[in-house]
Amino acid sequence: QKEVEQDPGPLSVPEGAIVSLNCTYSNSAFQYFMWYRQYSRKGPELLMYTYSSGNKEDGRFTAQVDKSSKYISLFIRDSQPSDSATYLCAMSSLHNDMRFGAGTRLTVKP
Amino acid sequence: DTEVTQTPKHLVMGMTNKKSLKCEQHMGHRAMYWYKQKAKKPPELMFVYSYEKLSINESVPSRFSPECPNSSLLNLHLHALQPEDSALYLCASSRDGSEQFFGPGTRLTVL
Numbered sequence: 001q002k003e004v005e006q007d008p009g010p011l012s013v014p015e016g017a018i019v020s021l022n023c024t025y026s027n028s029a030f031q032y033f034m035w036y037r038q039y040s041r042k043g044p045e046l047l048m049y050t051y052s053s054g055n056k057e058d059g060r061f062t063a064q065v066d067k068s069s070k071y072i073s074l075f076i077r078d079s080q081p082s083d084s085a086t087y088l089c090a091m092s093s094l095h096n097d098m099r100f101g102a103g104t105r106l107t108v109k110p
Numbered sequence: 111d112t113e114v115t116q117t118p119k120h121l122v123m124g125m126t127n128k129k130s131l132k133c134e135q136h137m138g139h140r141a142m143y144w145y146k147q148k149a150k151k152p153p154e155l156m157f158v159y160s161y162e163k164l165s166i167n168e169s170v171p172s173r174f175s176p177e178c179p180n181s182s183l184l185n186l187h188l189h190a191l192q193p194e195d196s197a198l199y200l201c202a203s204s205r206d207g208s209e210q211f212f213g214p215g216t217r218l219t220v221l
Contacts, residue, residue, distance in 0.1 A: 032207075032208045034210070036212075041198075041217070042214060043114075043116075043200055043212040043214045043215045044200070044212045045212070046209060046211060046212075049208065049209040051208065088152055090210075092207070092208075094207065095207075096141060096158045096160060096165060096166060096204075096207045097155065097158075097166060098155060098210060099155075100152035100153055100154075101152060102151075102152055103151075103152050
């Protein structure tokens with residue numbers, strides 16, 4: 001079993017749709033939870049960072065963490081073609097050992 | 111300034127060459143990282159430096175040699191690489207081991 005599971009997609013949605021991306025994990029030592037967006041041939045860009053269960057909102061993005069279920073989500077409201085990218089969940093313990101999910105390739109069609 | 115810079119952007123090297131990748135951050139972060147990313151795969155952790163000391167080496171072959179000259183700089187020295195080492199090499203930094211900020215990467219091709 002992988003430490004972090006993420007459906008690689010691909011996921012295709014029409015412009016304006018709500019996008020839901022999810023990851024599950026098995027290591028209960030993970031304390032920090034992140035979502036990154038990566039465009040082709042670029043470095044990952046940090047979108048959201050949380051360290052506790054609950055919701056965190058930033059503009060069109062909402063991150064959810066449920067530590068009891070070992071499940072994290074990212075919601076994108078009013079999706080735009082510019083949101084087309086690969087979205088990576090990532091998490092780490094207190095020991096700096098960050099692990100990524102496989103990444104979900106998202107396409108938002110005009 | 112939330113920028114991590116990496117040089118060079120692209121590197122082509124033969125299997126007998128010696129080259130170095132460089133990474134720099136001026137955010138006062140005390141943890142710095144090297145990752146390797148193959149096409150359509152997530153980044154894989156290679157090395158972690160914390161307070162300029164190597165704290166994690168994920169069983170990386172010795173042909174990759176990291177160096178942290180000071181708190182702002184991180185190098186990755188390359189020697190006798192194999193074609194399968196061709197990948198995007200990413201540097202990241204973190205204030206305290208939590209959220210990490212990535213550079214744009216160096217795209218390495220080994221011939």
